Amino acid sequence: MRTFRDMPIKQKLTVIIMSVTAAALVLTGLGIVISDSLLFRATMRRDISALAQIVADNSTAALAFDDPRAATETLASLKARPHLTAACIYLLNGAMFASYLRPGESGGCPAATQDQLRFTSSGLLIHRPVDLNGRRIGTLVMLYDLGEISEHIRLYAQAVLFVLLVSSAMAFLLSSRLRAIIAEPIAQLAQATTAVSETRDYSIRAQKLSDDELGKLADDFNEMLARIQSQDDELRKALLAQAAALQQTQEVRDSLRTTLASIGDAVMSTDAEGRVVFVNPVALKLLGMAEADVIGKHLDQVFHIVNEFSRAEVESPVTKVLREGRIVDLANHTILITQDGTEIPIADSGAPIRSQNGSVQGTVLVFRDVTARRRAEQTSVLLATVVESSDDAIFSKDLNGIVTSWNRGAERIFGFSADEIIGRSILAIFPDGQTEELADILECTRRGERIEHRETVRRTKAGELLNVSVTISPMQDPLGRIMGASAVSRDITDQVRAAERLARLNADLQRSNESLALNNQDLERFAFIASHDLQEPLRMITAYSQLLIGSYPGQFDKDATMFVGTIVEGTRRMRELLTDLLAYTEIRAGNEELAEVVDLNLVLDDVRQNLKAAIDESGAIVTNDILPKLRAYRGHFQPLFQNLIGNAIKYRGERPPRIHVSVQEEDGKLRFAVSDNGMGIEPSYHKQIFEVFKRLHGKKIPGTGVGLAICQRIVERYGGRIWVESQPEQGATFLFTLPNVAVHTAGEN
Amino acid sequence: MDGASNQRRSRILVIEDNPADVELLRRALRYAGLDCELAVIDDGADALTFVRQSGTLSGGPVPDLAIVDLNLPKHGGLEIVAAMRANPLFSELAVVILTSSSAPRDRAVLERFQIARYMVKPPDLDEFLKIGSELKQILAAHDRRERSIPT
Numbered sequence: 001m002r003t004f005r006d007m008p009i010k011q012k013l014t015v016i017i018m019s020v021t022a023a024a025l026v027l028t029g030l031g032i033v034i035s036d037s038l039l040f041r042a043t044m045r046r047d048i049s050a051l052a053q054i055v056a057d058n059s060t061a062a063l064a065f066d067d068p069r070a071a072t073e074t075l076a077s078l079k080a081r082p083h084l085t086a087a088c089i090y091l092l093n094g095a096m097f098a099s100y101l102r103p104g105e106s107g108g109c110p111a112a113t114q115d116q117l118r119f120t121s122s123g124l125l126i127h128r129p130v131d132l133n134g135r136r137i138g139t140l141v142m143l144y145d146l147g148e149i150s151e152h153i154r155l156y157a158q159a160v161l162f163v164l165l166v167s168s169a170m171a172f173l174l175s176s177r178l179r180a181i182i183a184e185p186i187a188q189l190a191q192a193t194t195a196v197s198e199t200r201d202y203s204i205r206a207q208k209l210s211d212d213e214l215g216k217l218a219d220d221f222n223e224m225l226a227r228i229q230s231q232d233d234e235l236r237k238a239l240l241a242q243a244a245a246l247q248q249t250q251e252v253r254d255s256l257r258t259t260l261a262s263i264g265d266a267v268m269s270t271d272a273e274g275r276v277v278f279v280n281p282v283a284l285k286l287l288g289m290a291e292a293d294v295i296g297k298h299l300d301q302v303f304h305i306v307n308e309f310s311r312a313e314v315e316s317p318v319t320k321v322l323r324e325g326r327i328v329d330l331a332n333h334t335i336l337i338t339q340d341g342t343e344i345p346i347a348d349s350g351a352p353i354r355s356q357n358g359s360v361q362g363t364v365l366v367f368r369d370v371t372a373r374r375r376a377e378q379t380s381v382l383l384a385t386v387v388e389s390s391d392d393a394i395f396s397k398d399l400n401g402i403v404t405s406w407n408r409g410a411e412r413i414f415g416f417s418a419d420e421i422i423g424r425s426i427l428a429i430f431p432d433g434q435t436e437e438l439a440d441i442l443e444c445t446r447r448g449e450r451i452e453h454r455e456t457v458r459r460t461k462a463g464e465l466l467n468v469s470v471t472i473s474p475m476q477d478p479l480g481r482i483m484g485a486s487a488v489s490r491d492i493t494d495q496v497r498a499a500e501r502l503a504r505l506n507a508d509l510q511r512s513n514e515s516l517a518l519n520n521q522d523l524e525r526f527a528f529i530a531s532h533d534l535q536e537p538l539r540m541i542t543a544y545s546q547l548l549i550g551s552y553p554g555q556f557d558k559d560a561t562m563f564v565g566t567i568v569e570g571t572r573r574m575r576e577l578l579t580d581l582l583a584y585t586e587i588r589a590g591n592e593e594l595a596e597v598v599d600l601n602l603v604l605d606d607v608r609q610n611l612k613a614a615i616d617e618s619g620a621i622v623t624n625d626i627l628p629k630l631r632a633y634r635g636h637f638q639p640l641f642q643n644l645i646g647n648a649i650k651y652r653g654e655r656p657p658r659i660h661v662s663v664q665e666e667d668g669k670l671r672f673a674v675s676d677n678g679m680g681i682e683p684s685y686h687k688q689i690f691e692v693f694k695r696l697h698g699k700k701i702p703g704t705g706v707g708l709a710i711c712q713r714i715v716e717r718y719g720g721r722i723w724v725e726s727q728p729e730q731g732a733t734f735l736f737t738l739p740n741v742a743v744h745t746a747g748e749n
Numbered sequence: 750m751d752g753a754s755n756q757r758r759s760r761i762l763v764i765e766d767n768p769a770d771v772e773l774l775r776r777a778l779r780y781a782g783l784d785c786e787l788a789v790i791d792d793g794a795d796a797l798t799f800v801r802q803s804g805t806l807s808g809g810p811v812p813d814l815a816i817v818d819l820n821l822p823k824h825g826g827l828e829i830v831a832a833m834r835a836n837p838l839f840s841e842l843a844v845v846i847l848t849s850s851s852a853p854r855d856r857a858v859l860e861r862f863q864i865a866r867y868m869v870k871p872p873d874l875d876e877f878l879k880i881g882s883e884l885k886q887i888l889a890a891h892d893r894r895e896r897s898i899p900t
Contacts, residue, residue: 536849539872540769546874547776575872 010183017175018168025167029160037153044124048144049117051081052128056140059089059130063097063138071098078142079103085123085143086110089130097138110143119146185214189221202229269353269364274299274318277362286346286369288338299365308333308345317350321363327351336367345370393468393491396475398484399446401426401438413468413491415461426487431459445474445485455496458489467496524585531582535575542571577693580706583639584692587713598634600627600641604661607642614649619656625663628670630738636714641674643707644734648676650701653729669720670740675733681726690722711736759785759888762812764796764829765847766821770870773877774816774847781881783888788812793824800832800839811838814888819848830862843891845884865891 004012055074062071075087075098088099088109099109110125117126123145130138185208192206202225208218257278260267266283270276279287279294287294287302294302299318306313320328329349336346348367352360387394393410397403403426406418414421414429421428430438437456444451451472458468468489474482545567549556556564604624608615615622622645630637641661648659659676681689681696688694690712695705708722715722715736726732761778765771771789778785790796815833819826826846833839845866846859859867865887871877 532850535872536767539849539870540767542872543773543874543877544769547773550874 008183009186010179013179013183014172014175017171017178021171022164022168025160025164029157029164033153033156033160036156037149040149040152044144044149045117048124048126048142049128051078052117052126052140052142055087055142056128056130059098059140060132060137063089063091063130064132068098072100074098075100081144083145083148085145087140087142090139090141092136092138110141181210182214185209185218189214189218192221196225200232202226202232265366265368266348267364267366268294268299268303269362270299270318271362272322272360274316274322274363276302283367286336286338286344286367288340288342299363303365304337305334305346306337308335317348317365318363321350321352322360325352325360345374391490393489394486395426395489396484396486397426399442399482401442404484410489413460413466413489414458420461429458429460431457431465441472441485445472446482448474448482450474455492466491467493527581528585531578531585534578538571538575538578542568542575545571577704577706580704580710581692584706584710584713587636587710587717596632596634597629598632598637599629600637603627603634603637604641606638607645610638610642611646611649614646618649618652620649620652620659621656622659622661624661627661627663632718636717640711640714640736643711644674647707647734648674648678648732650703651697651732652676652678653680653731665740666737668740669737671735671737673733673735675731677731680728680730680732681724682728683726686724686726689724759783759814760812761785761787761884761888762815763787763789764791764793764815764821764826765789765818766791767818770818770847773874774880777878777881778884779881780878781885783881783885793821793826793829796821796829797824797832800829800836812842813891814843814845814884815839816845816847816884819846819850827858827862830864834862843887845887847880 004015007015055078058074059071062068062074071089075089078084078087078100079102082102084100084102085105086099086101086109089097091097094111096109101109110122117124119125123143126140126142126144128140128142129136130140188209189206192204195204196202205222205225206218208215208222260278261280263280264282266286267278267280268276268283269278275296275298276294277296279291284291284294289302300316303316304313305316314334317328327349328351329347334346334348336344338344346367347370348365350363350365353362353364355361387407390407390409391412393413394405394407395403395410396405403421403424406416406421410421411417416428427435427438434457441451451470453469453471455467455469458466460466469492470487470489472485472487475484475486477483545564549561549564601624604622604627608622614620645659645661649657655677657676657678659674662673662675664671685696689696690708691705692709693705694709695703697703711734712722715738718738720737720739722734722736724732724734763771763774765774768791771787771791775787778787790799817826817830821829826848830844830846833842833844843865844862845868846864847868847870849870866883868880868883871880
């Protein structure tokens, strides 16, 4: 709850006015009520005393004549007084003579005690003597209740209360008027101050409502506000100006910092004590340090430089600048040792930073990594050495063909010493009549074109002609203008001669190869056509020979039948030969692709099936290793194995043939072997047996002499080789290799 | 079948340049007991003209079977078969290739030209004579097929 002190003035005023008014009214009312009640009491006492005297006087006769009835009647007249509770007349001996009780009253008369008039709790009690001629003959006692008084007081109190309320209301009304006069200006002033303090708008003014002290206060307040406003404006302007100035400074500083940061050289600056105050990123990179580790440190702590050769510490440029107060350059061969020990050759300079009054405020140090330049210098020294020691002739000439440099290689190749030829025209090494070539070369050079490995002829001092390979490059001055050409000439006389010889040989070889290939092709085509077309007439001979015998049964004698039989047999034999020959030529004539996966185990199964009759008849046992799958042409491997296994059965020994097919990997190739226990082959025939139509046996063992040739042709077609290892009577092993075209599967050995 | 051959003699067109083979073929057909009329064209160009001009060369009706050799002078047998298939008259004709070339033919080509049989001339006389009964079967099968097509 707010205490009175904290109440707004408005309420305070109301409270004060109301409480003063109320206090005055209450006190006044109380006074009136009290005085009136006292007055009323006195009046009542007098009135009752008078009444008691009258009643006592009127009762004298009744008492005197002992007529109680009359006394009672007298008393009964008292009923006109509604507040009279009881009235009794006692005899002197105290006996009751007459009495009156207000109707409805229950108690009796109070006993007679003394003559007096007093207020008791039940009312006003009056004792009055009844005298006759100055002699007391009885006592009148009356009891008067106080209802009248209280009624009177209540009435008064009500009036007072009413007056109080009315006057309070009036007071309240008045106070609100009054308080407006005083509180309103104050409230306004308060509002104005609040507004100013909240909005900081110093243009707000308090309203002046009167000319009294409050009016004065408003005036003073407004004046104060006006002063504050003007001061505030000035302050604001000053602040704005300051901010603008600050921003400008900041911009200048930023741009300077950006400039220094983006500059290609390393830049550091120090204060007058040599402590680093600025370092740009290039410098940090060279130092190998972070900015935080550099700023504030003395330059000597972060910038270690030594002489490249003596390794002695070089005096800090800062110290030197601070001492001498002028720009200093580092000596050559200064090496910066960075944080991690890397050595970087640098070039640098230091300069003092002077304030406006000329005192040295600090230093600025600019340095750069000269590794590349150093390397370039070393390279050029190296290049000069290379040029000088080169076996090739390296020289240069200007745009007029005048020689400007000449190395030892040139001296050696062309026979001119440098002294002899420098300053002379290069035409000296051109064969007579080749001025056009020089003009052409110089023209190319002027256009900036390079001539690479041009093979041409030059002349030595002694007049000997040389084959040379020359490379001529334009040379530019630092402004990019072509000022001459460098030339590298290599003596390739021997090479050229060797190459010419080689080319001749190659051409010969190619010619003979071509004719060979042509012959080979012709031969193959011939063989193919021959073996194919020869089948036709053979078929005719066979058919018609048979027709001859069949059409004339019984007309041919024994000889004639034998002759025709021989014809048929001969043609059959010839057909076999042609069929095999055809198979042989078709191995290369065919245009099959090598895209099949051939499982050699299945091929071998087919071969066993095809040779079933021969195997059964000879009792041969054909075994094999698990063979690989190849990416190859199925049509090749069946005849290959069938010929080899068929031969093994055909050329068997005394015992039943045992044939085994094995395979093993050798030098990245597959080596197959088909070995048997047959009659074997004399080593002198080991080569011959692979030739077409070459046979070692007569008609006893049938055959065309093409089988092994077919085998060889198939194997060679895959880039492999086939040969035989055998001795007579000791069986034979036919071996062949194939490039490892195996398709790797789990079943492979 | 027997009824069909009794009704009329089968007409067989032989396009073959080797008279010896024609003679063998004639004997083979006779050996098979096939009573037929044989028309022979021994030149590729003539055969082509015949096929293109719908039989005006022979003046006769369309044959029941054509036996074509592949290696013919001037025009190959396949060219002639192609011409046959292009002519509605011969489009349904039963064609047998009989050649000395054993080079395996592309099955797709044979199917495209609806070749009834591809035969290699057997070197042996007995084998050759067996061709006759094969041709007889083909004729019969073709005849049956033709008659089964509703008119």
